[in-house]
Amino acid sequence: MLTLDGTLSLCDVCAEDFSPRNLPHSIPCGHVLCSPCATTIVEKTLKGPPLCPFCREGFSRASIRKIRIDFPSAGGATGSGYTTPRRSPRSPRAPLIEDDFPHDLLLKATSSAAVPHPSSTNNPHTVSDELAKRLETRVHKVATVKTGIDEVSALQRELQDWL
Template sequence: MYTLTVCSSCAEAYESRAPGRTPHALPCGHVVCLDCARRPTLTPATCMSKCGICHVPYTKRDIYSLNFSHPSPTNGPARHAPTTMTTVLPDSDTDLSYKSRNGGSTSRLATQGTYPMNPTEYSSMARIVELESRLAVRDNELRDWRRQFDKNAQALLIQLREVRELKSEVLDWWRRFQTKDLELQALRRALTAQFPNARLPGLPPERSKSLNKSRIVTRHDPPEPSSLVRLSASIPPPYNA
């Protein structure tokens, strides 16, 4: 029976007193610690992990706990387990395993035994990426619309404030006009009572009636004949050649 005392993925020693450092077997046959076995390496939506050595996907139900506390039942030369990982792998493979585990350059161990992704899973992931991109576009459009709405609302509030100011100003001028019109009518009545036969220059007798009807009536008297005679006399005769 051939066993290891260190994890095949992180090269850390197994410890029976630490639950995360106990050895566990994967469906692919590799033995790793519990922390490496439970480390999610695929998308969280698939609820699957991937072996850090051969990249074979598996679920958490496929992890089996191992117990190496009992001695090997055989008496062969491989009874005693190696103490370090360097006794199993050359230095180059050890470095490559560390690089592949830490996100470095690709190695033979990182590309060994890889399996293609499930078509259904691939299409689902592509659909998720597409929906996320469309959602980001819609969020940007919504943000632009809200910004434009706030800008238009501010402009509308300013215009409404100006309209209210103009309305109050028009009402003020209308009150002044009514006050002056009442004063003018009172003055005309007083002058008419004092001078019954007098005509006010430039104003017709029906001035008060026209003001009540909110309009002004202007009357022009025709010119007298004597003024026409004087005008014709002042015109020189035509020149005879």
């Protein structure tokens, strides 16, 4: 499991530590593997597309994406020599990226929090399900595209708030 809080991160397939020599890689379904495990799955698949070992969704060698992260060195600094400023837990949340949410959707989301949507009166979990799907889509987008640490951190905080 890949963690963003500096604790030990392991490949869920082989249980090897992620390190500068063993970088994490994401497949389209959002699961994270080390490069040797992802490559082995692709090479050992004889018929059809390779499948994720966790959710069985198909992927290709070209769809595997390297996740770039800095690993702490022995002195506590990051591996690149540069450090990313961190926000204190009490600081305000990072603003949402405007491209992710059209203005009318944001207005609808904020107004629906106060007044339930007519279709959700029969099922109170509809709003929660929609939020879960939206968060899942954002996680997938972050996992498949080169993303800045600020966006990943904001998404992590939003997921922790939701859980």
